[in-house]
Amino acid sequence: xxxxxxxxxxxxxxxxxxxxxxxxxxxxxxxxxxxxxxxxxxxxxxxxxxxxxxxxxxxxxxxxxxxxxxxxxxxxxxxxxxxxxxxxxxxxxxxxxxxxxxxxxxxxxxxxxxxxxxxxxxxxxxxxxxxxxxxxxxxxxxxxxxxxxxxxxxxxxxxxxxxxxxxxxxxxxxxxxxxxxxxxxxxxxxxxxxxxxxxxxxxxxxxxxxxxxxxxxxxxxxxxxxxxxxxxxxxxxxxxxxxxxxxxxxxxxxxxxxxxxxxxxxxxxxxxxxxxxxxxxxxxxxxxxxxxxxxxxxxxxxxxxxxxxxxxxxxxxxxxxxxxxxxxxxxxxxxxxxxxxxxxxxxxxxxxxxxxxxxxxxxxxxxxxxxxxxxxxxxxxxxxxxxxxxxxxxxxxxxxxxx
Numbered sequence: 035x036x037x038x039x040x041x042x043x044x045x046x047x048x049x050x051x052x053x054x055x056x057x058x059x060x061x062x063x064x065x066x067x068x069x070x071x072x073x074x075x076x077x078x079x080x081x082x083x084x085x086x087x088x089x090x091x092x093x094x095x096x097x098x099x100x101x102x103x104x105x106x107x108x109x110x111x112x113x114x115x116x117x118x119x120x121x122x123x124x125x126x127x128x129x130x131x132x133x134x135x136x137x138x139x140x141x142x143x144x145x146x147x148x149x150x151x152x153x154x155x156x157x158x159x160x161x162x163x164x165x166x167x168x169x170x171x172x173x174x175x176x177x178x179x180x181x182x183x184x185x186x187x188x189x190x191x192x193x194x195x196x197x198x199x200x201x202x203x204x205x206x207x208x209x210x211x212x213x214x215x216x217x218x219x220x221x222x223x224x225x226x227x228x229x230x231x232x233x234x235x236x237x238x239x240x241x242x243x244x245x246x247x248x249x250x251x252x253x254x255x256x257x258x259x260x261x262x263x264x265x266x267x268x269x270x271x272x273x274x275x276x277x278x279x280x281x282x283x284x285x286x287x288x289x290x291x292x293x294x295x296x297x298x299x300x301x302x303x304x305x306x307x308x309x310x311x312x313x314x315x316x317x318x319x320x321x322x323x324x325x326x327x328x329x330x331x332x333x334x335x336x337x338x339x340x341x342x343x344x345x346x347x348x349x350x351x352x353x354x355x356x357x358x359x360x361x362x363x364x365x366x367x368x369x370x371x372x373x374x375x376x377x378x379x380x381x382x383x384x385x386x387x388x389x390x391x392x393x394x395x396x397x398x399x400x401x402x403x404x405x406x407x408x409x410x411x412x413x414x415x416x417x418x419x420x421x422x423x424x425x426x427x428x429x430x431x432x433x434x435x436x437x
Contacts (some may be wrong), residue, residue, distance in 0.1 A: 053179035057186035061213075064190040066284065069209045071345045072197055074277075077206070080347070081274030084143055085206050086280050088152070090261035091139030092132075092160040098253035099128040100167025105378070106245040107171050116175075118227055120242035129161040131289075135159055142269070155207035162214035165228075169218055172225040185217055192216035201303060247359075255390035259397045260367075263413055266405050279410050281346050282356035285337035286364025289330065293368050297375040311380035316432045319376055323369045323425060327379060330368070334361035357415035366421030373428045381435045392427050396420035 074082040103121045110116045140148035166189065173182035192213025200209040217417050222228045258265075263283070267275040280287075295393045338357040342350050370389075377385050404412030 050177065052407070053183045054396050057179075057183035059187040060183075061190045061193070062288070064193045064213075065210070066288070067341075067345060069193055069197055069200075072200065073206055073209070073371065074346065076201070076204070079274050079277045083268070083276035083280075084144075086276050087143055087264050087268040087273065088139060088156060089238040090264040091143075092156055093163065094254060094257045094261055095128070095132065095135050096160040096163040097167055098144070098250055098257050099125065100164040102246050102250035102253050103168045104171045104174070105249050106242060108174060109245065109378070110242060113174055116242075118229065119301060120239040121168065122228070124237075124243060124246050126164060128164060132157050132160040132164070151205055152207065155205060155211065156349045159207045159214065162211060162218065166214045169221040169225075169228060172221045172227040175227070175422060178398045184221060189213040189217040190221045210338050248387065252386040252390050253385070259390070259393055262397060262401065263417065266401060266413060269408070270402075270405050271409050275410055278349070278353050279360070279413060280355065281342055281349055282338070282353040282410075282414070283360035283364055285334040285341055286361040289334070289364050289368035293371050297372060300372070300375050300379075311376070311432065311436055313433075313436050315376065315380075316429070317437060319432060320429055321374050323373060326369055327362075327365055327425075330365045331362045332357075356410060356414045359411075359418045363414065363417035363421045366418070366425050369430045370421070370425040372423070373432065377428065377432055377435070381431070385435075387432060389424070389428055389431070393420060396423055 070082075073085055077085070082279060103125055107116050107121055124219070136147065136153060140153045140156065170182060170185055173179060173185060190213065192215065194208060194213075196209040196212040199212065200206055219229070263279055264276050267273075267279055334355050338361060339354070342353060346353070374389055377389075397416070397420050401413055401416035404416035406412070
């Protein structure tokens with residue numbers, strides 16, 4: 035590839051990443067700084083902790099299946115044109131499974147068991163989240179990241195309208211549901227991935243479903259760990275502890291604003307790169323990890339002090355002791371996720387499962403005893419250690435698979 039071509043590719047990658055990050059940042063900032071603080075102020079720490087637990091439980095299935103179908107279609111697109119049928123069929127079945135899943139999550143929420151109105155709205159919210167995570171593949175397939183930004187702008191606008199619905203009816207899922215539905219409607223109206231348009235020589239449905247289920251298993255393990263903090267604290271401590279840890283790790287969780295769009299741009303461009311994984315690629319990935327980890331952790335620490343003083347001032351003294359460990363834990367997961375995306379393109383799909391199985395083992399061994407012994411502080415220490423060891427394992431796998 036000529037130098038000018040590389041320069042053009044680098045500029046386009048930077049531009050697409052900016053549009054992608056801006057879109058997801060807008061959506062997540064609307065949720066984190068417009069919706070969530072309103073819930074906390076109106077309902078209090080205990081009810082807010084319950085909401086965080088319910089969202090975590092719902093997301094384990096919803097996000098896992100949405101992302102699995104999204105990534106499976108992107109990976110299949112590297113081999114040729116894809117058709118929507120296997121992906122929509124799996125999503126329809128998974129949407130039906132949200133009924134028993136959300137009932138089970140609500141059953142273990144504590145505070146007197148499931149609330150009928152809350153649970154009735156949690157089910158369609160979970161299904162909508164699942165389809166929304168899949169639907170942005172419309173823009174990733176075509177590398178249309180300005181359209182990607184417009185998609186998440188629509189979701190953000192829906193969240194804004196949803197806050198008004200919540201304040202009126204006091205049913206928290208209504209703050210998010212309009213945004214999820216608006217994004218899906220936009221893709222259905224203007225796009226093709228949610229419609230049954232046959233492709234020439236599409237891959238076999240069974241092969242597509244096998245890939246989806248492999249990625250789904252991987253994503254479930256990852257999301258169990260990602261949301262495991264809330265589950266553990268709710269079950270082993272109390273719902274107020276869920277609120278404390280969530281707010282302490284808020285700035286660290288903002289790295290997710292960069293993770294998903296950066297990974298989506300990377301997988302889109304890496305799908306067009308020929309050849310195998312090289313030592314030069316892994317050296318660059320490792321160097322980036324060594325630089326980004328301390329810098330991003332320091333930035334998250336500084337942001338934590340600022341954000342909690344502004345949006346949750348009454349809880350600042352309660353949550354500030356946990357800023358450092360929570361920030362490092364989430365930044366380490368962000369860096370390892372980006373590195374694992376490189377492996378997804380060049381290595382066997384099953385490696386993603388190995389990574390998350392190792393991380394799950396670390397989570398169980400470190401975080402459960404830590405939470406039982408030292409409550410929130412023990413969970414923070416366990417999450418930080420597990421995140422750092424996961425990063426080391428991902429980099430080791432990359433070097434092991436150099437061609």
